[in-house]
Amino acid sequence: ATTLKIGSAQVSIASIPVVVAIQQKLFEAEGINAEIVDFDGGGPAVQALAGGGIDLCICAGDHAMRLASRGLGGAVLVALLDKHPYSLLAPSGSSASDLAGLRGKAVGITSPGSLTDNTLRFMIRKLGLNPDNDYEIIAAGTGASMRAAIERGSVMAGMFTTPDVQAYMATGKYKFVADFRDLDYMALDLIAVGSWLKSNDATAHAVARAIVKAEKLIQSDPKVVEAAVHERFRTLSPELVTAVAHDAAERSLSHDGRAQEAGFKTALEMLRVADPSVKDLSYSDVVAVRYLP
Amino acid sequence: MSEPAASDEMIPLGEPGGGKAIASGSSLSIWLWRIGLVAVLLLIWEFSAGRLYNEFWSSRPSLIGERFLALVAGGEIWRHLGATVSEALLGLLLGAIAGTPIGIALAKYRRAAEIVDPFVMGLYGLPRVALAPMFILWFGISLLAKVMMSFSMVVFVFILNVTEGIRTVDPDMVDLMRTMRAPKSYILRKVTIPSIVPWLLASLRIGVGLSLVGAVVGELIGANRGLGWYVLRAGGQLDTTGVFTGLLVLMLVAMIANQIIFLIERQVLHWRPATK
Amino acid sequence: MSEPAASDEMIPLGEPGGGKAIASGSSLSIWLWRIGLVAVLLLIWEFSAGRLYNEFWSSRPSLIGERFLALVAGGEIWRHLGATVSEALLGLLLGAIAGTPIGIALAKYRRAAEIVDPFVMGLYGLPRVALAPMFILWFGISLLAKVMMSFSMVVFVFILNVTEGIRTVDPDMVDLMRTMRAPKSYILRKVTIPSIVPWLLASLRIGVGLSLVGAVVGELIGANRGLGWYVLRAGGQLDTTGVFTGLLVLMLVAMIANQIIFLIERQVLHWRPATK
Amino acid sequence: MASRDEIRGAGGAPRILLDNVSVSYATQRGRLLVVDRVSLAVDRAEFVVLVGPSGCGKSTILRAIAGLNAAESGIISVDGKKVDGPPEHIGFMFQRDTLLPWLTVRGNIEVGLELAGVPSAQRTTRIADLLTLLRLSEFHDAYPAQLSGGMRHRVSLGRMLAYQPAVMLMDEPFGALDFQTKAVMGRELLRIWETERRSILFVTHDIEEAVALADRVLVFSPRPARIVAEHRIDLARPRNLQQLRTDPAFTAYTSAIWETLGDGEPVSA
């Protein structure tokens, strides 16, 4: 069997379809032995991908665009998450109710140059403000680091993703300042580089088949999703597992592995604002639909 | 400093045959003290958690103990422990094996050393975390990448300590060997290396911590096992008990390593009279 | 080892008055060598990039130089450089100021040291990266947090090196001082501290690298400026030129720090005869 | 200079008293008895010389008096106080010169002055005087590594003299000096001792030196050190070291000491 190393930029729900594919032996059925490797953020993961340390990456679509733009032939093999994964949360006592209300305050992103950074800057610009002068954008990490930054008052609000969003909201001590999770966005996908696709054509087809099968299964069987959520987020309470599984299946996970055109457009627009060196790409430059079943 | 003699070897005995007896008695009491200290700290922690501050941030010794036992019982711990310890150990050993001769060479060939010295320091000044991508690129996502990460922290400690240590070697001892036309390798073996044993031991001690840090950083950049990975994943999921459990195991590893170095030190430096 | 005398002080001169002249001549040639070495490396890099391997991974010296000049011209560099240097420098100084006395205390009070020693090592073994949330919680996202991160790396180097260094102090010198009933502080000042100067210098050298690593790790967990932050952002955007530019500046910082320590060493250890 | 003497009081008790003192070292091969029930008393202003075979335990006795080694049994007291750590007003010249290598000659001598509490204003002239006495004026700013063996020993001596101790323990202080220098140093030592009435315990292997300097010469057996003979030297003071060599009384003393020393160990081993 072919062994595949699949990098995960961070532990996020985007990996649920991959976990389902592993748990439900969908990869096995294709003669593939898959293993997930966790990274501390998208940067290292995509660099490992480009360097050949991993075969595939559960990474932001941005990275596929950057790779494509820099001539490395990055491509979205299967879409995993169709919606933007982040929300901006603040303690419920905060005076700000929207992004504009945070003007002059410190806002936490996960790391510089990341999706949270780009999104926030884009949204601030849309308000006609300058992200560098009107806000203090601070890289505060994920998980416990971000929570510590908020509790310490170092940042007034922070970018959170599933399942932290559900967990924080469940405490009743937080509120949404901005929820980007309804935004169509080419958020997280299974990404490969061109050279890998070229030399692993059959495997690429097989992976796409397995993942799409998993995505279908997710839509039809909540138990499967819960099992995968539990595997990935071991410390969540059963209620939260259910809530997260439901939210994910319902709202954000891709149904068919095909990246949405609208999401691609938004993502590219945002990226090019943050990083003008990225070329104007077309959908087909980045998304490799031909592997999808 | 008011008592004229400690219970160290080479120092006259206060009472006949007193030396050994005191030593073994005190090693027991030292362990009692250590255990007592731990117990008190744990009790304070256990009972202040949730009272003096939010339990989320500190977890509780009882929860950590429970998790630890679960990890041991489930056998999961060995996977993580094995990964991290082998990464750190290999990094440490490689660092010592490569760093010591480089340090010696830098101390011996002054001219060459002066030329490359700034570059060595420059390389050393590079933050490994930021180099993570390069490591992945060069060494892949393998044991090797983590070992090299660990190595890249440790090797400089050996280089810098050994270089400085060699400058403290008694020039007369070297001169004496030279008059007997001792080959360089002989001088190295009989004078230089024994002279820098304290420097090597200090490097090992410093290296233990750094090799663990290196292994954890290595796991941070791409892994699916290891104590660092465990801690990081727990941190990412706001599982404080998991974070502390992982840290606890890392602490224990460092402590055991330290104890081993202590035993080596006793073996190797038994000739040395004690300073008071 | 075949030549009877090097051009060091304290060694008889080969020719009358030769010592000084040679020394200054060679310091120039050392710089020429260094510059030549850099030039050769840069040329190889420049011309192999894009030929032998993908330029994406290595950028090019010319691009890096361009970026560097742009950063300097735009003044942006000072914000990052200032942040990182002040974090690292404060961490290093605090580490030295706290670590040295702790190391001395651990060496002097053997019993107490034996009890706490494993705990010190245990703390040292904790990966700082994993402690990031604690640092944010305790020190916020401020200069302090990064300084403490840097400090927490450096302080152990001083503790461990100083503890080991004190054990190498000549017991006779201490005994002699004791016969004259010198106060402990006097012995410390006149015997202990001067004896461990090489250990302090080695710690400083090791500390330079670690304090930079600490500062960068600190910037990684919460910052909006600093060289670490800059490198990280560039890495996140796959901007290799940016990564290398940031690393280049970090290297330069480490080199300059090393040169400063070298000058200090010459000042402080000029009494020491050279070992060959 | 007299002030330091006064604080010490002037009782008639011996300044140094060893009562049945034994000292052992712990070694890999068990306890090594080095000093075996030695009793001795040194009066104020007495100059006592210890002689004995190499390795017999002379240095160990001095270390025990200075409170650096603990006695295994017996009692040591200095100025009536039981020794338990270094006693007051003791100056010790180790067998091996223990100069601080990072201090210049001047700096090393200054250590003695500082610890004697000499105010810094007076130090410069005291140091200059001592350097002249030691014939090292030219080398005041040299580091120990730049000195010859004999010069280092002289600096050691200078440091001890700078401290102005009431009790001087001197372990082969002139061993590395040529006869001329030794004679000068001996004369200076005697001058200081005679004008300031200090107690001196002096180890040497040079019997003529012993007789020339001492009030009393104690001869030790090979290890473990026991006192095998005591010679009271009743030569008039002040002594002229040059002339002594031709004095028949002097030669008689040296021969007597040779005799008792010879008993210690057979010459034809």
Next chain:
Amino acid sequence: MASRDEIRGAGGAPRILLDNVSVSYATQRGRLLVVDRVSLAVDRAEFVVLVGPSGCGKSTILRAIAGLNAAESGIISVDGKKVDGPPEHIGFMFQRDTLLPWLTVRGNIEVGLELAGVPSAQRTTRIADLLTLLRLSEFHDAYPAQLSGGMRHRVSLGRMLAYQPAVMLMDEPFGALDFQTKAVMGRELLRIWETERRSILFVTHDIEEAVALADRVLVFSPRPARIVAEHRIDLARPRNLQQLRTDPAFTAYTSAIWETLGDGEPVSA
């Protein structure tokens, strides 16, 4: 034992030759001239003793011959070869004992045997013999820190003898020894020297020792060292050190040397 001697050839040229040699040290205060145009020759199987005031430059001369210090001008050669780094078959006993503190007495002596290329099978008996000669058998497994000053010097001597050098440079080797031990060591040294015809350059401050041992005594001036006198000692060999002391020729030699030494520096400084 003769084999090492043979490789050296047996030409009639002097073993050690110094021709107009000057040596200086660089110090903070400029160049310090220590050895001033010294010329001397030591024959094969000659025993030459150097005496001179402390700090005059004796150790520096020995170091220069051993190739440890470079001459500023003039030529030094050993066995006809210009010295430029340590020459072959040289044994050097430093003034300060430079034992390796991490090796036992046995280990330190073994260094000499190893460097002389003695096969390990023969080492054990050689070491045992040397320890008996040095009277240190009991201390074979002691570390240097556990020895007295005199014992350490004897181990140093043992290491040099173990190396069986053709040229022995000895810097105050017996300075820390009592008369008895010194006599035994001197006798052994003479025995080895007489049976194996080695060249010895020996520094001492003890004029009687110098006369008792030497073929020639060279007297040096105070720094910078110049040879102020040369005394050929024509006493019959083998010499009985005990009886020499009463030999009038012996006393004549010592007085003569005192005289020339006294010229070097005024006694009443």
